[in-house]
Amino acid sequence: MAVANDIYKKMTGPGASVIRKMFEEGAQLKKVYGEDKVFDFSIGNPDLEPVQAVEQAVLEVANDRTKGRHGYMPNAGYTEVRQAMAEKTNFEQNLSGKPGTGLGEALTAKHIVMACGAAGALNSVFKAILNTGDEVLVPVPYFVEYGHYVSNHGGKLRTLTATEDLSIDITAVKKSLNERTAAIIINSPNNPSGKIYTKENMSDLVKVLNEHGKTTGRYPYIILDEPYRAICYNGKNPVSMFPLYSESIVVTSFAKNLSLPGERLGYIAVNPACKDVDVLVNACIFSTRILGYVNAPAMFQKVAAKCWNCDVDYSSYINRMKEITRAVSSAGIEFIEPEGTFYLFCKVPSNKKGDKDDFAFCNHLKKYNILVAPGTGFGCPGYFRIAYCVSEKTIRNSAGAFKKAVEDWI
Numbered sequence: 001m002a003v004a005n006d007i008y009k010k011m012t013g014p015g016a017s018v019i020r021k022m023f024e025e026g027a028q029l030k031k032v033y034g035e036d037k038v039f040d041f042s043i044g045n046p047d048l049e050p051v052q053a054v055e056q057a058v059l060e061v062a063n064d065r066t067k068g069r070h071g072y073m074p075n076a077g078y079t080e081v082r083q084a085m086a087e088k089t090n091f092e093q094n095l096s097g098k099p100g101t102g103l104g105e106a107l108t109a110k111h112i113v114m115a116c117g118a119a120g121a122l123n124s125v126f127k128a129i130l131n132t133g134d135e136v137l138v139p140v141p142y143f144v145e146y147g148h149y150v151s152n153h154g155g156k157l158r159t160l161t162a163t164e165d166l167s168i169d170i171t172a173v174k175k176s177l178n179e180r181t182a183a184i185i186i187n188s189p190n191n192p193s194g195k196i197y198t199k200e201n202m203s204d205l206v207k208v209l210n211e212h213g214k215t216t217g218r219y220p221y222i223i224l225d226e227p228y229r230a231i232c233y234n235g236k237n238p239v240s241m242f243p244l245y246s247e248s249i250v251v252t253s254f255a256k257n258l259s260l261p262g263e264r265l266g267y268i269a270v271n272p273a274c275k276d277v278d279v280l281v282n283a284c285i286f287s288t289r290i291l292g293y294v295n296a297p298a299m300f301q302k303v304a305a306k307c308w309n310c311d312v313d314y315s316s317y318i319n320r321m322k323e324i325t326r327a328v329s330s331a332g333i334e335f336i337e338p339e340g341t342f343y344l345f346c347k348v349p350s351n352k353k354g355d356k357d358d359f360a361f362c363n364h365l366k367k368y369n370i371l372v373a374p375g376t377g378f379g380c381p382g383y384f385r386i387a388y389c390v391s392e393k394t395i396r397n398s399a400g401a402f403k404k405a406v407e408d409w410i
């Protein structure tokens with residue numbers, strides 16, 4: 001065998017990325033039928049172009065001639081960029097407290113580690129915190145890649161059943177906690193459900209983790225994976241968790257909010273109230289180095305520092321959301337009401353045979369040139385995900401295809 005057994009098993013097994021495969025099939029179908037005849041809802045690649053402020057910042061950074069601008073830097077990133085990310089985190093997490101004030105203490109540059117996207121940030125954090133055999137909890141539905149990121153560093157992802165409305169099932173959390181539990185991942189707004197977990201739900205989670213910590217001496221980290229934080233609807237926002245729980249870490253990126261997924265820029269923000277904050281930050285920095293990322297991309301760090309707080313109009317995602325919910329509703333498909341992101345999580349309609357198999361339904365949709373991702377990949381069989389970050393025209397044109405596909409399915 002030319003490659004490692006574990007990698008071979010993962011890359012060829014059922015856990016291999018179904019979404020990437022769909023994306024590639026979509027490109028193939030477009031060649032055959034033409035762009036406008038294929039309804040490719042497979043991948044969360046934002047279709048909004050970066051706003052003017054981002055383009056301007058890119059030009060300014062490109063025109064900078066300061067000596068050493070392309071050189072190595074401290075592994076954690078440029079200090080002024082980390083300071084800007086600290087300011088951003090303080091705003092999002094509602095923090096203003098001075099050093100030593102505990103929960104509520106504001107971040108400074110020293111609490112930030114720049115990373116290669118949220119994916120790089122997650123890998124650095126897991127490398128930093130996991131001992132072999134440690135467990136990481138995640139409520140379903142969840143981002144497909146978490147399992148790989150956790151096992152990359154000797155950990156085991158343990159999935160938690162959700163309640164009917166896909167909130168976090170606190171009883172399931174309680175049952176799953178044990179002495180090996182290192183962390184729980186919270187992704188809000190959620191990919192694939194578009195759900196924002198409520199303050200009540202999050203407070204209940206904190207209570208359970210604190211009780212567990214008190215009895216075992218190990219307080220699991222809450223890892224807040226927040227690349228979609230800015231894309232929320234109807235004035236809703238994800239809960240600011242730093243003032244509620246000290247052992248919390250944000251991982252995020254500029255992939256979705258600034259439409260820069262290819263530039264691979266993100267960061268880790270550690271709660272200053274965290275018990276071992278300095279060791280944890282240093283471990284994340286060291287992990288970034290030894291994983292071979294070394295540091296986050298130099299030019300885009302500077303771009304982000306210039307425009308992290310620029311205005312971005314996400315109303316077209318809201319229009320797309322309305323358009324897609326109209327299309328699937330009229331086809332008789334049920335879905336989870338999205339509160340953010342650009343994903344719609346739908347139930348597979350059951351047919352006469354009582355068949356709710358999401359793989360079978362996604363394959364059926366392909367016959368109508370509709371590409372979507374099966375829910376099993378997100379830990380939710382019987383569902384499928386529509387990534388509606390595509391043109392409104394594509395969504396409108398897909399309505400008839402959805403209707404026909406469902407009629408033929410049931």
Ligand SMILES: Cc1ncc(COP(=O)(O)O)c(C=O)c1O
Pocket residue numbers: 044116117118119120143187191225227252253254255261265266
């Ligand atoms: C929930 C979630 N976390 C992390 C990532 C990784 O983001 P990035 O491209 O910034 O690495 C994604 C990407 O789609 C995501 O949906």
